[in-house]
Amino acid sequence: MKIGIITINDNNNYGNRLQNYALQEWLHCKLKIDEVNTIWYDPQYTYVSKFNLFTWKTWIKYILNLGGVRSYLKDCYYLDNIRMYNIGKFSRKIHTKFDLKILDKDYDYFIVGSDQVWNPKFWATEEYGQIRFLRFVPKEKRIAYAASIAIPSISKDKEQFFKDSLNEMKAISMREKAGAELVKKLTGRDVPVVVDPTILLSKEEWQKIELVPEWYYGEKYILTYFLGNPSPIIENLAKKNNWKIFNLMDKSNLDLYASRVEEFVYLIEHAELVATDSFHACVFSILMNTPFLVINRQQKGVADMxxxxxxxxxLFGYQNRYIIDGKCDLSDDEILYMDFSNVKAIQEREVARSTAYMKKALNIN
Known part of the structure; x- marks a missing residue:
């Protein structure tokens, strides 16, 4: 059997690359699929920034300084390209075909997922919607695994497209309950919620790809991964325990900001605490049994966040891990000492559910 994966193509996000790798590894190594390829359909996202210096539109923006282009070129462009290049190194571990012009006969099935593949805000063009709903192949070959819409509702101008596209899928599973509810509302179709592909691989399997950053000398640290300044809670914990704070979004620290994907996993596992608003940083904190807090800078319950x-x-019973508006109901001890005893059992149960879903979708006995 030969399967093609469609997901978001870029080298700007750790979680996106890790979920892509995990789905491919799981299908090939655990479900014993003969050949699995990720279809890279967007050539502008390779190992350099999508920001093209040589278009006439860019020069107009530069002259007028639209969107702060001058500041971006001065402060961020160089750093962002190094970061994307380093993340792109990991993409080379993912079996990839750089072409969407695929004959139907070449693949038995196509799987779209995970990540926010069905969020129209992430479509550069309308063609992306066609691609991410797999409308370039027959209906019987279209499968969604842990797809995410990540917005509370679909705008009227896209509603019919979503209804038609969802109804034409052979099999659908969603990553979030809110997404499954939206599919139900649009189509009347009940679809399962399954785990993100990163949860399909064990802690031990993820440890095999880790890399120790060359600049790291074993000091204890809190790892932060979100936009904005650290909460006083984080700063106080670091000061109290004489720990450093490593901020992955700190553009003044190129070593951290341009961390490789394998270093991202290592830094999460070996942190004393992870503070983040990143979904995948939370996933890896749970898998690696690292205490974590979710920094929520929006009102809790806002669907797109x-x-x-x-x-x-x-799923894992960690609903109390939020810092909301700078406040946390947990004591310092409760923050730093989490009970991870049920993680493995929950993970194994969810892997079994996902395996059953995928085997049915792929007609595997």
């Missing part, structure tokens, strides 16, 4: 995190935390 918390639906994926709420689903994840509900």
């Amino acid at each position: 918390t639906s994926r995190l709420d689903t994840l935390l509900d």
